[in-house]
Amino acid sequence: MKIRISKATIVDERHPDNGKKRDILIENGKITKIAASIKTEVDKVIESEGLCVSIGWMDMRANFRDPGDEQKEDLESGLKAAANGGFTAVALMPSTNPPIDNKGAVEYLLNRAKSGKVQVVPIGTISKKRAGESLAEMYDMYRAGAKAFSDDKESISESGLLHRALLYTKNFDATVIHFPYDATLIPNGQINEGVQSTLLGLKGIPAIAEEMMVARDLTLLEYTNGRLHLGPVSSAMSIKRIASAKKDGLRITCETTAAHIAYSENELENFDTNFKVLPPLRSEQNRKELIKLLKSGKIDVISSDHSPEDEEHKKLEFDYANFGMASIESFFPVLYTAVGSSMDLAKLVATFSINPRRILDLEIPEIKEGVRANLTLFSISEKTVFEKMNLKTKGYNVAEIGKELNGKVLAIFS
Missing domain, CATH: 3.20.20.140 (Metal-dependent hydrolases)
Structure with missing residues:
Protein backbone atom coordinates (compact mmCIF):
# COMPACT_ATOMS: atom_id res chain seq x y z
CA MET A 1 0.00 0.00 0.00
CA LYS A 2 1.28 3.46 -0.93
CA ILE A 3 0.60 6.35 1.44
CA ARG A 4 1.63 9.97 0.98
CA ILE A 5 1.96 12.23 3.99
CA SER A 6 1.36 15.65 2.49
CA LYS A 7 3.05 18.88 3.58
CA ALA A 8 3.96 17.73 7.06
CA THR A 9 6.37 19.76 9.17
CA ILE A 10 9.26 17.53 10.24
CA VAL A 11 9.74 17.70 14.01
CA ASP A 12 13.09 16.15 14.87
CA GLU A 13 15.99 18.21 16.20
CA ARG A 14 18.49 15.79 14.59
CA HIS A 15 16.96 16.03 11.11
CA PRO A 16 18.41 18.35 8.43
CA ASP A 17 14.85 19.33 7.44
CA ASN A 18 13.66 19.99 11.00
CA GLY A 19 10.91 22.62 10.90
CA LYS A 20 10.39 22.32 7.14
CA LYS A 21 7.31 21.02 5.32
CA ARG A 22 7.91 17.83 3.37
CA ASP A 23 5.96 15.11 1.57
CA ILE A 24 6.77 11.59 2.75
CA LEU A 25 6.01 8.49 0.69
CA ILE A 26 5.47 5.23 2.56
CA GLU A 27 5.27 1.97 0.62
CA ASN A 28 4.39 -1.23 2.46
CA GLY A 29 5.53 0.24 5.74
CA LYS A 30 8.84 1.64 4.47
CA ILE A 31 9.77 5.28 3.84
CA THR A 32 10.76 5.38 0.17
CA LYS A 33 10.90 9.11 -0.54
CA ILE A 34 11.08 12.45 1.27
CA ALA A 35 10.79 15.59 -0.83
CA ALA A 36 9.27 19.06 -0.98
CA SER A 37 6.63 17.64 -3.32
CA ILE A 38 5.78 14.08 -4.35
CA LYS A 39 3.41 13.52 -7.29
CA THR A 40 3.39 9.70 -7.26
CA GLU A 41 -0.07 8.14 -7.46
CA VAL A 42 -0.92 6.62 -4.08
CA ASP A 43 -3.67 4.66 -2.36
CA LYS A 44 -4.09 7.16 0.48
CA VAL A 45 -3.14 10.76 1.25
CA ILE A 46 -2.80 12.05 4.80
CA GLU A 47 -3.14 15.80 5.11
CA SER A 48 -4.29 18.15 7.82
CA GLU A 49 -4.02 21.75 8.94
CA GLY A 50 -0.93 22.08 11.12
CA LEU A 51 0.24 18.57 10.21
CA CYS A 52 3.50 17.50 11.86
CA VAL A 53 5.54 14.31 11.73
CA SER A 54 8.09 13.07 14.24
CA ILE A 55 9.67 9.76 15.05
CA LEU A 360 16.89 2.97 28.06
CA ASP A 361 19.56 2.16 25.43
CA LEU A 362 16.98 1.54 22.71
CA GLU A 363 17.43 2.08 19.00
CA ILE A 364 16.21 5.57 18.09
CA PRO A 365 14.13 5.65 14.88
CA GLU A 366 14.95 8.05 12.07
CA ILE A 367 12.92 9.85 9.43
CA LYS A 368 14.87 8.90 6.33
CA GLU A 369 14.47 7.02 3.08
CA GLY A 370 14.96 3.27 3.14
CA VAL A 371 13.93 2.59 6.74
CA ARG A 372 10.75 1.14 8.15
CA ALA A 373 8.39 3.93 9.16
CA ASN A 374 8.25 4.52 12.90
CA LEU A 375 6.35 7.79 12.98
CA THR A 376 3.75 9.78 14.86
CA LEU A 377 1.53 12.16 12.89
CA PHE A 378 -0.11 14.97 14.81
CA SER A 379 -1.64 18.39 14.31
CA ILE A 380 -0.81 21.49 16.32
CA SER A 381 -3.74 23.37 14.77
CA GLU A 382 -6.57 20.92 15.34
CA LYS A 383 -8.22 20.42 18.70
CA THR A 384 -9.25 17.27 20.54
CA VAL A 385 -12.56 16.87 22.35
CA PHE A 386 -12.38 13.97 24.80
CA GLU A 387 -15.38 11.68 24.86
CA LYS A 388 -15.46 8.34 26.64
CA MET A 389 -16.73 6.52 23.54
CA ASN A 390 -13.58 7.46 21.60
CA LEU A 391 -11.11 6.19 24.19
CA LYS A 392 -9.52 2.75 24.21
CA THR A 393 -8.49 2.57 27.85
CA LYS A 394 -10.59 0.70 30.38
CA GLY A 395 -9.65 3.34 32.95
CA TYR A 396 -12.51 5.18 34.64
CA ASN A 397 -10.20 7.99 35.77
CA VAL A 398 -9.76 10.14 32.65
CA ALA A 399 -9.72 13.72 33.91
CA GLU A 400 -10.26 15.33 30.50
CA ILE A 401 -13.67 13.88 29.58
CA GLY A 402 -15.79 16.66 28.07
CA LYS A 403 -12.86 19.04 27.61
CA GLU A 404 -11.52 20.55 24.39
CA LEU A 405 -7.73 20.80 24.25
CA ASN A 406 -5.19 22.03 21.72
CA GLY A 407 -3.39 19.53 19.48
CA LYS A 408 -4.51 16.23 18.04
CA VAL A 409 -2.89 12.85 17.40
CA LEU A 410 -3.73 11.67 13.88
CA ALA A 411 -1.93 8.37 13.27
CA ILE A 412 1.10 6.23 13.98
CA PHE A 413 3.26 4.10 11.71
CA SER A 414 5.38 1.34 13.20
Whole structure:
Protein backbone atom coordinates (compact mmCIF):
# COMPACT_ATOMS: atom_id res chain seq x y z
CA MET A 1 0.00 0.00 0.00
CA LYS A 2 1.28 3.46 -0.93
CA ILE A 3 0.60 6.35 1.44
CA ARG A 4 1.63 9.97 0.98
CA ILE A 5 1.96 12.23 3.99
CA SER A 6 1.36 15.65 2.49
CA LYS A 7 3.05 18.88 3.58
CA ALA A 8 3.96 17.73 7.06
CA THR A 9 6.37 19.76 9.17
CA ILE A 10 9.26 17.53 10.24
CA VAL A 11 9.74 17.70 14.01
CA ASP A 12 13.09 16.15 14.87
CA GLU A 13 15.99 18.21 16.20
CA ARG A 14 18.49 15.79 14.59
CA HIS A 15 16.96 16.03 11.11
CA PRO A 16 18.41 18.35 8.43
CA ASP A 17 14.85 19.33 7.44
CA ASN A 18 13.66 19.99 11.00
CA GLY A 19 10.91 22.62 10.90
CA LYS A 20 10.39 22.32 7.14
CA LYS A 21 7.31 21.02 5.32
CA ARG A 22 7.91 17.83 3.37
CA ASP A 23 5.96 15.11 1.57
CA ILE A 24 6.77 11.59 2.75
CA LEU A 25 6.01 8.49 0.69
CA ILE A 26 5.47 5.23 2.56
CA GLU A 27 5.27 1.97 0.62
CA ASN A 28 4.39 -1.23 2.46
CA GLY A 29 5.53 0.24 5.74
CA LYS A 30 8.84 1.64 4.47
CA ILE A 31 9.77 5.28 3.84
CA THR A 32 10.76 5.38 0.17
CA LYS A 33 10.90 9.11 -0.54
CA ILE A 34 11.08 12.45 1.27
CA ALA A 35 10.79 15.59 -0.83
CA ALA A 36 9.27 19.06 -0.98
CA SER A 37 6.63 17.64 -3.32
CA ILE A 38 5.78 14.08 -4.35
CA LYS A 39 3.41 13.52 -7.29
CA THR A 40 3.39 9.70 -7.26
CA GLU A 41 -0.07 8.14 -7.46
CA VAL A 42 -0.92 6.62 -4.08
CA ASP A 43 -3.67 4.66 -2.36
CA LYS A 44 -4.09 7.16 0.48
CA VAL A 45 -3.14 10.76 1.25
CA ILE A 46 -2.80 12.05 4.80
CA GLU A 47 -3.14 15.80 5.11
CA SER A 48 -4.29 18.15 7.82
CA GLU A 49 -4.02 21.75 8.94
CA GLY A 50 -0.93 22.08 11.12
CA LEU A 51 0.24 18.57 10.21
CA CYS A 52 3.50 17.50 11.86
CA VAL A 53 5.54 14.31 11.73
CA SER A 54 8.09 13.07 14.24
CA ILE A 55 9.67 9.76 15.05
CA GLY A 56 7.28 7.51 16.94
CA TRP A 57 6.70 8.69 20.49
CA MET A 58 7.72 6.66 23.53
CA ASP A 59 6.01 6.75 26.91
CA MET A 60 8.60 6.01 29.58
CA ARG A 61 6.11 5.29 32.35
CA ALA A 62 2.80 3.46 32.07
CA ASN A 63 0.88 0.85 34.02
CA PHE A 64 -1.26 -1.66 32.13
CA ARG A 65 -2.30 -3.68 35.24
CA ASP A 66 -1.69 -6.98 33.43
CA PRO A 67 -1.38 -9.48 35.03
CA GLY A 68 -3.50 -9.13 38.14
CA ASP A 69 -5.92 -6.22 37.65
CA GLU A 70 -7.14 -6.68 34.10
CA GLN A 71 -10.51 -5.12 34.98
CA LYS A 72 -8.65 -1.78 35.18
CA GLU A 73 -6.52 -2.32 32.06
CA ASP A 74 -5.10 -5.27 30.19
CA LEU A 75 -2.27 -5.49 27.71
CA GLU A 76 -4.60 -5.36 24.71
CA SER A 77 -6.59 -2.31 25.85
CA GLY A 78 -3.44 -0.59 27.09
CA LEU A 79 -1.64 -0.99 23.78
CA LYS A 80 -4.68 0.29 21.88
CA ALA A 81 -4.80 3.29 24.20
CA ALA A 82 -1.07 3.90 23.69
CA ALA A 83 -1.50 3.87 19.90
CA ASN A 84 -4.49 6.20 20.22
CA GLY A 85 -2.27 8.53 22.23
CA GLY A 86 0.41 8.60 19.52
CA PHE A 87 2.92 6.20 21.04
CA THR A 88 4.81 3.52 19.11
CA ALA A 89 6.67 2.34 22.22
CA VAL A 90 5.81 2.19 25.90
CA ALA A 91 7.82 1.25 28.98
CA LEU A 92 5.68 -0.76 31.36
CA MET A 93 6.20 -0.40 35.08
CA PRO A 94 6.45 -3.66 37.05
CA SER A 95 3.65 -2.84 39.51
CA THR A 96 1.51 -5.77 38.41
CA ASN A 97 0.21 -8.65 40.50
CA PRO A 98 2.49 -10.56 40.66
CA PRO A 99 5.20 -7.98 39.93
CA ILE A 100 7.60 -8.22 36.99
CA ASP A 101 10.43 -9.51 39.19
CA ASN A 102 11.75 -12.50 37.23
CA LYS A 103 12.68 -13.39 33.67
CA GLY A 104 9.49 -15.42 33.14
CA ALA A 105 7.38 -12.33 33.81
CA VAL A 106 9.48 -10.30 31.36
CA GLU A 107 9.10 -12.99 28.70
CA TYR A 108 5.33 -13.10 29.34
CA LEU A 109 5.01 -9.40 28.47
CA LEU A 110 7.25 -9.58 25.42
CA ASN A 111 5.59 -12.69 24.00
CA ARG A 112 2.08 -11.31 24.40
CA ALA A 113 2.97 -7.98 22.81
CA LYS A 114 5.27 -9.09 19.99
CA SER A 115 2.62 -9.01 17.26
CA GLY A 116 1.33 -5.51 18.08
CA LYS A 117 2.28 -2.23 16.44
CA VAL A 118 3.31 -0.67 19.76
CA GLN A 119 6.64 -1.86 21.15
CA VAL A 120 6.52 -2.98 24.78
CA VAL A 121 9.62 -2.23 26.86
CA PRO A 122 9.50 -4.15 30.16
CA ILE A 123 10.87 -2.55 33.31
CA GLY A 124 11.82 -5.13 35.93
CA THR A 125 11.65 -4.64 39.68
CA ILE A 126 14.60 -3.60 41.80
CA SER A 127 13.49 -5.71 44.75
CA LYS A 128 11.78 -9.08 44.98
CA LYS A 129 8.00 -8.62 45.02
CA ARG A 130 8.61 -4.84 45.20
CA ALA A 131 8.98 -5.37 48.94
CA GLY A 132 12.10 -3.23 49.29
CA GLU A 133 14.04 -5.92 51.12
CA SER A 134 16.31 -7.87 48.75
CA LEU A 135 17.42 -7.46 45.15
CA ALA A 136 15.40 -9.14 42.42
CA GLU A 137 17.02 -11.24 39.69
CA MET A 138 17.98 -8.16 37.72
CA TYR A 139 20.59 -9.68 35.43
CA ASP A 140 18.28 -12.56 34.45
CA MET A 141 15.55 -10.04 33.66
CA TYR A 142 18.00 -7.89 31.71
CA ARG A 143 19.01 -10.85 29.56
CA ALA A 144 15.31 -11.63 28.99
CA GLY A 145 14.63 -8.10 27.73
CA ALA A 146 14.10 -5.77 30.70
CA LYS A 147 15.68 -2.41 29.88
CA ALA A 148 15.76 -0.83 33.35
CA PHE A 149 14.73 -1.54 36.93
CA SER A 150 12.25 0.17 39.22
CA ASP A 151 9.89 -0.54 42.09
CA ASP A 152 7.58 2.07 40.55
CA LYS A 153 5.78 4.05 43.27
CA GLU A 154 7.18 1.86 46.06
CA SER A 155 10.03 4.19 46.95
CA ILE A 156 13.06 2.41 48.38
CA SER A 157 13.53 3.64 51.94
CA GLU A 158 16.47 1.36 52.72
CA SER A 159 19.54 3.17 51.44
CA GLY A 160 21.59 -0.03 51.43
CA LEU A 161 19.25 -1.66 48.93
CA LEU A 162 19.42 1.22 46.47
CA HIS A 163 23.20 1.33 46.96
CA ARG A 164 23.46 -2.36 46.05
CA ALA A 165 21.16 -1.91 43.05
CA LEU A 166 23.26 0.94 41.66
CA LEU A 167 26.43 -1.10 42.12
CA TYR A 168 25.01 -4.33 40.71
CA THR A 169 23.55 -2.79 37.55
CA LYS A 170 26.94 -1.28 36.72
CA ASN A 171 28.00 -4.81 35.71
CA PHE A 172 25.73 -4.60 32.66
CA ASP A 173 25.35 -0.81 32.45
CA ALA A 174 21.61 -0.72 33.10
CA THR A 175 19.59 2.16 34.52
CA VAL A 176 17.90 2.20 37.91
CA ILE A 177 14.63 4.16 37.92
CA HIS A 178 13.64 5.42 41.36
CA PHE A 179 10.62 7.32 42.62
CA PRO A 180 11.97 9.72 45.26
CA TYR A 181 9.39 9.93 48.02
CA ASP A 182 9.66 9.54 51.79
CA ALA A 183 6.20 8.29 52.68
CA THR A 184 7.12 8.10 56.39
CA LEU A 185 7.34 11.89 56.66
CA ILE A 186 3.58 12.37 56.35
CA PRO A 187 1.85 8.95 56.48
CA ASN A 188 -1.36 8.80 54.44
CA GLY A 189 -0.72 12.15 52.79
CA GLN A 190 -3.33 12.99 50.15
CA ILE A 191 -2.43 16.17 48.24
CA ASN A 192 0.26 18.84 48.15
CA GLU A 193 0.87 20.59 51.45
CA GLY A 194 -0.30 24.10 50.72
CA VAL A 195 -3.33 26.32 50.35
CA GLN A 196 -5.66 23.60 49.05
CA SER A 197 -4.75 21.04 51.72
CA THR A 198 -5.63 23.65 54.35
CA LEU A 199 -8.89 24.70 52.66
CA LEU A 200 -10.01 21.12 51.99
CA GLY A 201 -8.89 19.69 55.31
CA LEU A 202 -6.78 17.00 53.64
CA LYS A 203 -3.42 15.76 54.89
CA GLY A 204 -0.70 17.50 52.89
CA ILE A 205 2.44 16.00 51.34
CA PRO A 206 5.26 18.57 51.53
CA ALA A 207 7.76 18.94 48.71
CA ILE A 208 10.56 18.03 51.11
CA ALA A 209 9.23 14.45 51.16
CA GLU A 210 10.57 14.32 47.60
CA GLU A 211 13.50 16.70 47.92
CA MET A 212 15.11 14.87 50.86
CA MET A 213 14.98 11.60 48.94
CA VAL A 214 16.45 13.23 45.84
CA ALA A 215 19.36 14.49 47.94
CA ARG A 216 19.95 11.00 49.35
CA ASP A 217 19.73 9.36 45.93
CA LEU A 218 22.21 11.79 44.42
CA THR A 219 24.64 11.10 47.27
CA LEU A 220 24.38 7.36 46.62
CA LEU A 221 24.82 7.90 42.90
CA GLU A 222 27.96 9.95 43.42
CA TYR A 223 29.35 7.20 45.66
CA THR A 224 28.55 4.33 43.27
CA ASN A 225 28.90 6.05 39.87
CA GLY A 226 25.93 4.06 38.62
CA ARG A 227 23.12 5.12 36.28
CA LEU A 228 20.04 6.64 37.86
CA HIS A 229 16.79 8.06 36.51
CA LEU A 230 14.57 9.85 39.02
CA GLY A 231 10.88 10.18 38.42
CA PRO A 232 8.29 11.24 38.41
CA VAL A 233 9.50 14.34 40.23
CA SER A 234 7.17 17.22 41.01
CA SER A 235 9.24 19.85 42.81
CA ALA A 236 11.16 22.50 40.91
CA MET A 237 13.83 22.38 43.62
CA SER A 238 14.30 18.65 42.99
CA ILE A 239 14.92 19.25 39.30
CA LYS A 240 17.39 22.05 39.99
CA ARG A 241 19.38 19.73 42.25
CA ILE A 242 19.34 17.00 39.63
CA ALA A 243 20.49 19.45 36.95
CA SER A 244 23.36 20.54 39.18
CA ALA A 245 24.40 16.92 39.74
CA LYS A 246 24.30 16.28 36.00
CA LYS A 247 26.51 19.32 35.44
CA ASP A 248 28.98 17.79 37.92
CA GLY A 249 29.20 14.69 35.74
CA LEU A 250 26.85 12.25 37.45
CA ARG A 251 24.91 9.86 35.20
CA ILE A 252 21.52 11.17 36.23
CA THR A 253 18.33 11.94 34.32
CA CYS A 254 14.88 12.94 35.47
CA GLU A 255 11.24 12.86 34.47
CA THR A 256 8.01 14.61 35.25
CA THR A 257 4.54 14.03 33.86
CA ALA A 258 2.28 15.93 31.51
CA ALA A 259 -0.14 16.36 34.41
CA HIS A 260 2.47 18.15 36.53
CA ILE A 261 3.26 20.49 33.63
CA ALA A 262 -0.42 21.21 32.93
CA TYR A 263 -2.20 21.09 36.28
CA SER A 264 -1.76 22.39 39.81
CA GLU A 265 -3.32 21.73 43.20
CA ASN A 266 -6.09 24.17 42.23
CA GLU A 267 -7.73 21.36 40.22
CA LEU A 268 -8.59 19.70 43.54
CA GLU A 269 -10.81 22.43 44.97
CA ASN A 270 -13.91 20.31 44.25
CA PHE A 271 -12.38 17.07 45.58
CA ASP A 272 -12.02 15.62 42.06
CA THR A 273 -10.28 12.29 42.67
CA ASN A 274 -9.18 12.13 39.02
CA PHE A 275 -6.54 14.70 40.00
CA LYS A 276 -5.36 12.68 42.99
CA VAL A 277 -1.93 11.60 41.78
CA LEU A 278 1.43 10.68 43.27
CA PRO A 279 3.55 12.75 43.47
CA PRO A 280 0.79 15.27 44.12
CA LEU A 281 0.05 18.22 41.90
CA ARG A 282 1.95 21.14 43.43
CA SER A 283 1.30 24.89 43.56
CA GLU A 284 0.63 27.01 40.48
CA GLN A 285 3.92 28.82 41.08
CA ASN A 286 5.76 25.48 41.08
CA ARG A 287 3.97 24.43 37.89
CA LYS A 288 5.15 27.58 36.11
CA GLU A 289 8.67 26.92 37.35
CA LEU A 290 8.51 23.38 35.91
CA ILE A 291 7.68 24.84 32.50
CA LYS A 292 10.71 27.14 32.73
CA LEU A 293 12.91 24.17 33.64
CA LEU A 294 11.45 22.17 30.76
CA LYS A 295 12.22 24.95 28.28
CA SER A 296 15.78 25.22 29.58
CA GLY A 297 16.40 21.51 28.98
CA LYS A 298 16.63 20.49 32.63
CA ILE A 299 13.80 17.94 32.38
CA ASP A 300 14.86 14.95 30.28
CA VAL A 301 11.57 13.09 29.95
CA ILE A 302 7.86 13.80 30.12
CA SER A 303 5.75 10.70 30.62
CA SER A 304 2.05 10.00 30.89
CA ASP A 305 2.35 7.96 34.12
CA HIS A 306 -0.79 6.22 32.84
CA SER A 307 -2.39 4.63 35.91
CA PRO A 308 -5.90 3.40 35.06
CA GLU A 309 -8.33 2.66 37.86
CA ASP A 310 -11.85 1.30 37.88
CA GLU A 311 -14.84 3.11 39.34
CA GLU A 312 -14.72 0.94 42.46
CA HIS A 313 -11.29 2.31 43.42
CA LYS A 314 -11.67 5.92 42.22
CA LYS A 315 -15.25 7.05 42.82
CA LEU A 316 -14.85 7.19 46.58
CA GLU A 317 -14.37 9.70 49.36
CA PHE A 318 -11.10 11.46 48.60
CA ASP A 319 -9.09 9.82 51.39
CA TYR A 320 -10.03 6.34 50.16
CA ALA A 321 -9.60 6.81 46.40
CA ASN A 322 -6.50 5.35 44.76
CA PHE A 323 -3.84 7.63 43.31
CA GLY A 324 -3.50 7.89 39.54
CA MET A 325 -4.82 9.15 36.19
CA ALA A 326 -5.67 7.26 33.02
CA SER A 327 -3.66 9.65 30.89
CA ILE A 328 -1.94 7.99 27.95
CA GLU A 329 -4.55 9.07 25.38
CA SER A 330 -4.82 12.66 26.56
CA PHE A 331 -1.04 13.06 26.96
CA PHE A 332 -0.19 15.27 23.98
CA PRO A 333 -3.22 17.61 24.01
CA VAL A 334 -2.78 18.12 27.77
CA LEU A 335 0.91 18.90 27.36
CA TYR A 336 0.56 21.02 24.23
CA THR A 337 -2.27 23.06 25.72
CA ALA A 338 -0.02 23.87 28.68
CA VAL A 339 3.17 24.64 26.74
CA GLY A 340 2.03 25.33 23.17
CA SER A 341 4.11 27.51 20.90
CA SER A 342 6.06 28.98 23.82
CA MET A 343 8.60 26.15 23.47
CA ASP A 344 10.54 24.84 20.49
CA LEU A 345 8.40 21.93 19.27
CA ALA A 346 11.31 19.64 18.40
CA LYS A 347 12.81 20.05 21.88
CA LEU A 348 9.43 19.32 23.46
CA VAL A 349 8.85 16.19 21.37
CA ALA A 350 12.37 14.95 22.13
CA THR A 351 11.33 14.50 25.78
CA PHE A 352 8.89 11.78 24.75
CA SER A 353 10.60 10.32 21.70
CA ILE A 354 14.39 10.57 21.59
CA ASN A 355 15.30 10.95 25.27
CA PRO A 356 13.43 7.95 26.72
CA ARG A 357 15.01 5.64 24.15
CA ARG A 358 18.44 7.10 24.82
CA ILE A 359 18.08 6.56 28.57
CA LEU A 360 16.89 2.97 28.06
CA ASP A 361 19.56 2.16 25.43
CA LEU A 362 16.98 1.54 22.71
CA GLU A 363 17.43 2.08 19.00
CA ILE A 364 16.21 5.57 18.09
CA PRO A 365 14.13 5.65 14.88
CA GLU A 366 14.95 8.05 12.07
CA ILE A 367 12.92 9.85 9.43
CA LYS A 368 14.87 8.90 6.33
CA GLU A 369 14.47 7.02 3.08
CA GLY A 370 14.96 3.27 3.14
CA VAL A 371 13.93 2.59 6.74
CA ARG A 372 10.75 1.14 8.15
CA ALA A 373 8.39 3.93 9.16
CA ASN A 374 8.25 4.52 12.90
CA LEU A 375 6.35 7.79 12.98
CA THR A 376 3.75 9.78 14.86
CA LEU A 377 1.53 12.16 12.89
CA PHE A 378 -0.11 14.97 14.81
CA SER A 379 -1.64 18.39 14.31
CA ILE A 380 -0.81 21.49 16.32
CA SER A 381 -3.74 23.37 14.77
CA GLU A 382 -6.57 20.92 15.34
CA LYS A 383 -8.22 20.42 18.70
CA THR A 384 -9.25 17.27 20.54
CA VAL A 385 -12.56 16.87 22.35
CA PHE A 386 -12.38 13.97 24.80
CA GLU A 387 -15.38 11.68 24.86
CA LYS A 388 -15.46 8.34 26.64
CA MET A 389 -16.73 6.52 23.54
CA ASN A 390 -13.58 7.46 21.60
CA LEU A 391 -11.11 6.19 24.19
CA LYS A 392 -9.52 2.75 24.21
CA THR A 393 -8.49 2.57 27.85
CA LYS A 394 -10.59 0.70 30.38
CA GLY A 395 -9.65 3.34 32.95
CA TYR A 396 -12.51 5.18 34.64
CA ASN A 397 -10.20 7.99 35.77
CA VAL A 398 -9.76 10.14 32.65
CA ALA A 399 -9.72 13.72 33.91
CA GLU A 400 -10.26 15.33 30.50
CA ILE A 401 -13.67 13.88 29.58
CA GLY A 402 -15.79 16.66 28.07
CA LYS A 403 -12.86 19.04 27.61
CA GLU A 404 -11.52 20.55 24.39
CA LEU A 405 -7.73 20.80 24.25
CA ASN A 406 -5.19 22.03 21.72
CA GLY A 407 -3.39 19.53 19.48
CA LYS A 408 -4.51 16.23 18.04
CA VAL A 409 -2.89 12.85 17.40
CA LEU A 410 -3.73 11.67 13.88
CA ALA A 411 -1.93 8.37 13.27
CA ILE A 412 1.10 6.23 13.98
CA PHE A 413 3.26 4.10 11.71
CA SER A 414 5.38 1.34 13.20
